[in-house]
Amino acid sequence: MVICGDDGLARRLAVELDAVCGETVTVVLPSRHDEHGSEIDTLHRDPRSPVELLIAARPDEQTLRAAGVDRAAALALAYGDDQTNMMAALLARSLNPSIRLVIRMYNRERGRHLEQLLDRAVLARRDRSDMGAGRPRDALPLDTSTTVLSDADTAVPELVAAAALGPGHTLQVAGKVFRGVVRPAGTPPHASDLATLAIFSGTDRDDPRSEDSAETPGEDGTRLLPDTVASYHSQFTHGRLMLEEVTHDHVLETPADSRTVGGWLRDRFTHLPWKVFVSREMMSVFGVLAAVVTLLSLATYCTVDDIPLWKAVYLPLLDIFTMGDPATDESRARKVLQLIAGFTGLAILPLVVAATLNATVAFRTASISHPPTDGFSDHIVLVGLGKVGTRVLVRLRSTQHRIVVVERDPGARGVAVARELGVPLIPEDATDPRVLDLARVRQSASMLVLTSDDSANLDIVMAAREVNPGVRAVMRLYDDDFAATVSLTLRASYPDALTRSRSVSALASPAFAAAMMGRHVLGVMPVERGVLLFTVVDVAGHPALEGFSIHQAFARNEWRVLAVGAAGSAAVRFSSSDTLGGLHLPNRPDFDWRPSHGRVLRAGDRVVLATTRQGLDILMRGAMPAPGRT
Numbered sequence: 001m002v003i004c005g006d007d008g009l010a011r012r013l014a015v016e017l018d019a020v021c022g023e024t025v026t027v028v029l030p031s032r033h034d035e036h037g038s039e040i041d042t043l044h045r046d047p048r049s050p051v052e053l054l055i056a057a058r059p060d061e062q063t064l065r066a067a068g069v070d071r072a073a074a075l076a077l078a079y080g081d082d083q084t085n086m087m088a089a090l091l092a093r094s095l096n097p098s099i100r101l102v103i104r105m106y107n108r109e110r111g112r113h114l115e116q117l118l119d120r121a122v123l124a125r126r127d128r129s130d131m132g133a134g135r136p137r138d139a140l141p142l143d144t145s146t147t148v149l150s151d152a153d154t155a156v157p158e159l160v161a162a163a164a165l166g167p168g169h170t171l172q173v174a175g176k177v178f179r180g181v182v183r184p185a186g187t188p189p190h191a192s193d194l195a196t197l198a199i200f201s202g203t204d205r206d207d208p209r210s211e212d213s214a215e216t217p218g219e220d221g222t223r224l225l226p227d228t229v230a231s232y233h234s235q236f237t238h239g240r241l242m243l244e245e246v247t248h249d250h251v252l253e254t255p256a257d258s259r260t261v262g263g264w265l266r267d268r269f270t271h272l273p274w275k276v277f278v279s280r281e282m283m284s285v286f287g288v289l290a291a292v293v294t295l296l297s298l299a300t301y302c303t304v305d306d307i308p309l310w311k312a313v314y315l316p317l318l319d320i321f322t323m324g325d326p327a328t329d330e331s332r333a334r335k336v337l338q339l340i341a342g343f344t345g346l347a348i349l350p351l352v353v354a355a356t357l358n359a360t361v362a363f364r365t366a367s368i369s370h371p372p373t374d375g376f377s378d379h380i381v382l383v384g385l386g387k388v389g390t391r392v393l394v395r396l397r398s399t400q401h402r403i404v405v406v407e408r409d410p411g412a413r414g415v416a417v418a419r420e421l422g423v424p425l426i427p428e429d430a431t432d433p434r435v436l437d438l439a440r441v442r443q444s445a446s447m448l449v450l451t452s453d454d455s456a457n458l459d460i461v462m463a464a465r466e467v468n469p470g471v472r473a474v475m476r477l478y479d480d481d482f483a484a485t486v487s488l489t490l491r492a493s494y495p496d497a498l499t500r501s502r503s504v505s506a507l508a509s510p511a512f513a514a515a516m517m518g519r520h521v522l523g524v525m526p527v528e529r530g531v532l533l534f535t536v537v538d539v540a541g542h543p544a545l546e547g548f549s550i551h552q553a554f555a556r557n558e559w560r561v562l563a564v565g566a567a568g569s570a571a572v573r574f575s576s577s578d579t580l581g582g583l584h585l586p587n588r589p590d591f592d593w594r595p596s597h598g599r600v601l602r603a604g605d606r607v608v609l610a611t612t613r614q615g616l617d618i619l620m621r622g623a624m625p626a627p628g629r630t
Contacts, residue, residue, distance in 0.1 A: 001516055002067045004028040004059045004088060005078030008478065009104065009151055011036040012509040013076055014051060016524075017516065018043060024050040026067045030057050059088035064095060074100040074516040082107055086114055089146070093118050101146045102515040106387070111148035118146040147515040151508035152388045158507045159388070160395050161246075162474040163380055163446040169525045170246075171534055176593070177246040180525055184239050194593055195562055196231035197610055198241040198527045199223045224532060224612055225560045241527060243562065243610070245593065285355040289348055293317060296341050303333035320345035372404050372424040377443035379404055383430045383460055384450035385414025388476070388504055392448060397421050404439045406430045430460045436467055446472040454478060458486055461499070465490070470497050477501040522608070533611050537619060538567045540603035544619060551597040558615030563591035564599065567606040 001017055003010050003025060014027045032041045032055055044053040056063040059077070069075055069092050077085040077092075085103050092099060101118060105111030157170040161179055169180045180197060183190075200222050223230065234240065296316035301309060319341030330338075372379070379402035382393055390413055396403050405418045408429040418425045428435040430449070441447065441464050449457045457475040464471055473490075477483040483501040490499040510524040514533070522534040539545045545553050550561045591608060601607065611619065 001074045001076070002026045002028065002064075002069055002072045003076045003078060004063075004067070005076070005104075006030050006036075007078070007080055008036060008503075008505040009508060009512070010076075010078045011039055012503075012505050013078060013512050013516075014040055014043070016509045016513040018049055018051050026052040026054060026072075028054045028056050028059060028063060028067050031055065059084065059091070061091050061095070064088065064092055069099065070095045072096065072099055074102065076102040076104075076512055076516055078104045078512070080104075082110060086110075089114065089118060093121055097122060100516060102512055103146065103148045104512070105148050105150060106152070108150065108153075111150070115146045115148045122146075149508070149511055149515060151504055151512075152391055154511040155388060155504040155507035156391045156395050159392050159448060159450070159474060159476075160399075163448045163472065164396065164399070164401055169523075171523050171525075176591075179244055179246055180527075181242050181244045182239055183235070183242050185235070185237055187235070189235070190242070190244065192244045192246075193242045194245055195243045195560060195610070196226060196228075196240055197224070197243055197525075197532060197560075199226050199230065199234045200239040200241065222527060223557065224527060225555075225557055225610060225615075227554070227556050279359065282355050282359050285348075285351050289320075289352060292344050292348060293320065296320075296337060296344070300334070300337055303337065304331060316341050321349070371426055371438045372440050376402070376404070376424070376440050378402065378445045379440070379443075381406065381436075381439045381441055381444045381447045381464075382450070383407075383448065383457075384452075384476075385409075385412045385418065386450070386452065387413065389448075389450040390414030390417055392450065393417060393421070393423065397423065404444070406435060406439055431456060431463065433463055433467075436460075436464055441467050441471065444468065444471055447474070449473070449475040451476070454482060461490070465494055465497070469494055472497070473499045475499075475501050476504065478503050478505070531613060533613065533616050534562075535609050535611055535616060535619075537607055537609055539601045539605040539607060540567065542619060545601050545607065546603055547600065549598050549600050550595055553601060555615060557612060559609050559611040559619065561595070561601075561607050562610055563593045563608040564595045564601070565591040565606050565608075567604055 001024065003014050003017070005011075005013070005027075006029065010027060010029065014025050017025045027040050027044075029037045029040060031037045032053065037053075037055075040051065040053050043049045043051040054063070054067050056066070059079070064070075064075075075092050075096075077088050079085050079088075082105050085105060089101050089103050092101060103111065103114065105114065157177075161170040171178045171180075178194070181193075182200075183193075226234070231240065293313065293316055296319075297313040300316055301307060301312035304312070316337070319338045380396060381404050382389060382396070383406045385393065385405060385407040389407075393403065393405060393414055394417065404424045404426070405414070406426045406428065407415055407418075408427065409415075410427050415425065415427070426435055426438050428438070430436065430439075430451075447461070447464050449460045451457055451460075454477050457477060461473045461475050464473060475486075477486060483503065487499060487501050490497075514522065514524050517533075522536060525532045525534070537545070544555070545561075550564070554560055609615075609619070
């Protein structure tokens with residue numbers, strides 16, 4: 001496999017493929033002397049690691065050939081620039097038409113078009129080959145072609161889950177959301193639990209994916225995909241990793257009246273700072289204007305014969321705003337008053353315009369600020385509305401969580417989104433303790449700090465901890481060593497509170513690694529020193545699945561059938577708008593996530609499996625299961 005990139009995502013993806021997935025990797029980086037290149041260079045020099053390093057400024061044709069793209073199984077293009085990734089993808093497709101391409105794209109629409117373009121090229125080439133051989137055209141196989149992903153999109157579900165639900169790896173399949181949840185020993189089964197994924201060595205475990213998890217396996221070790229008997233007996237003595245379906249019961253619903261039309265209008269308009277239009281400056285300017293109009297109206301009424309009162313007011317207004325006809329045929333007094341009104345208008349109109357503009361600017365600036373009301377509680381405080389924070393906001397709002405947003409830059413991309421969604425917004429610096437009070441951190445349930453500054457994120461979380469020691473805090477930290485130190489220190493200082501540090505590139509790398517391994521891989525879940533892969537497989541042609549019941553098809557420590565559905569005519573596809581583990585199924589088949597153990601798997605079925613790496617290798621080779629299967 002080949003990885004081309006210029007930032008932390010390429011480095012983390014190389015480590016993921018090397019350490020977790022056991023793949024041979026060639027990494028193309030612009031330098032070996034920066035922090036990313038130096039770590040890959042260390043892996044390259046390790047005789048136990050199959051990682052190769054190639055230094056090249058750009059992924060041109062010569063570089064791709066030197067990296068072995070023409071004979072590689074997969075290529076990940078993880079540069080920070082969309083155009084660079086697009087050009088490299090087109091070159092790679094011409095060098096190796098059958099290579100799996102995994103492309104990092106920020107622009108979702110552009111990524112969708114690129115994915116369709118490259119896949120059409122594969123279909124056209126294979127169609128010509130099949131017609132020449134007399135074979136019918138079929139859909140793309142699961143393991144080929146193009147996958148476009150966004151590191152921000154893939155990280156959003158983990159960040160949302162960490163803040164809204166607590167620790168646990170999230171997975172999305174066919175419109176449903178699942179997560180791996182650790183149940184301590186003695187915890188009774190939950191109605192939302194679907195299957196036991198692992199039995200831990202001790203009585204209790206932290207989130208196995210978190211950066212601060214201790215690696216202290218007991219003498220029995222962690223058992224992946226145990227059988228039903230072992231899982232039942234271990235629930236009283238060992239911690240377990242359970243697959244849980246996330247339902248509406250897990251989310252915090254907004255008050256009923258806020259979802260009505262009246263509640264929406266109230267949220268949108270009642271907080272607006274209308275008082276800026278009756279400020280002292282505005283009242284002074286328009287007071288002077290009113291006084292001038294009154295004086296000129298009285299003078300017109302007294303000096304012009306047979307003029308009604310309304311016209312005595314109307315004419316000076318026309319003169320002041322230079323909208324009246326010249327009084328050439330009027331009396332001398334009328335001509336003088338018109339000149340006075342014109343000069344007065346020249347003097348006062350700039351003041352009126354300036355005061356109105358100032359009030360409008362003040363209104364727009366103040367309308368951004370929408371602090372929560374006094375009764376606001378059990379909400380999520382989101383700090384930072386950049387690329388990641390904006391998508392987290394949209395995801396949280398779609399699940400009806402109550403949110404308060406803090407963003408110091410009024411021009412940030414997420415400010416307009418927050419205003420459109422009617423979310424309480426505080427345009428201030430969150431490092432200011434006063435701002436945390438405005439966000440009602442003391443009454444909040446969770447806090448997400450997603451600015452790009454590690455130090456500022458830590459400052460904000462520590463300040464929030466002082467105000468609310470029990471708040472669930474999730475912060476974005478890039479540096480691994482710094483994140484581990486911070487997590488351990490905060491956990492020691494606040495043992496009863498949940499603190500997690502997350503890196504966008506670290507959260508995104510499993511999805512990119514899964515896509516490089518093939519479209520049948522939905523997600524990767526590290527569990528202590530092991531790893532679980534979530535895959536979708538068509539039963540037809542698999543001697544380990546076809547013709548067996550779900551109970552018989554279970555292989556201890558190798559794979560477990562989680563759900564059964566109908567095999568669609570179209571291939572399983574990743575999409576640039578999908579999240580980590582997301583699936584886009586064109587025919588949207590329904591999966592039965594609680595199938596009967598006696599159900600027999602037929603050739604027309606498609607199953608979702610949790611597998612170990614060894615189990616996936618057996619299934620993909622189409623071999624019979626190893627001896628000792630349950």
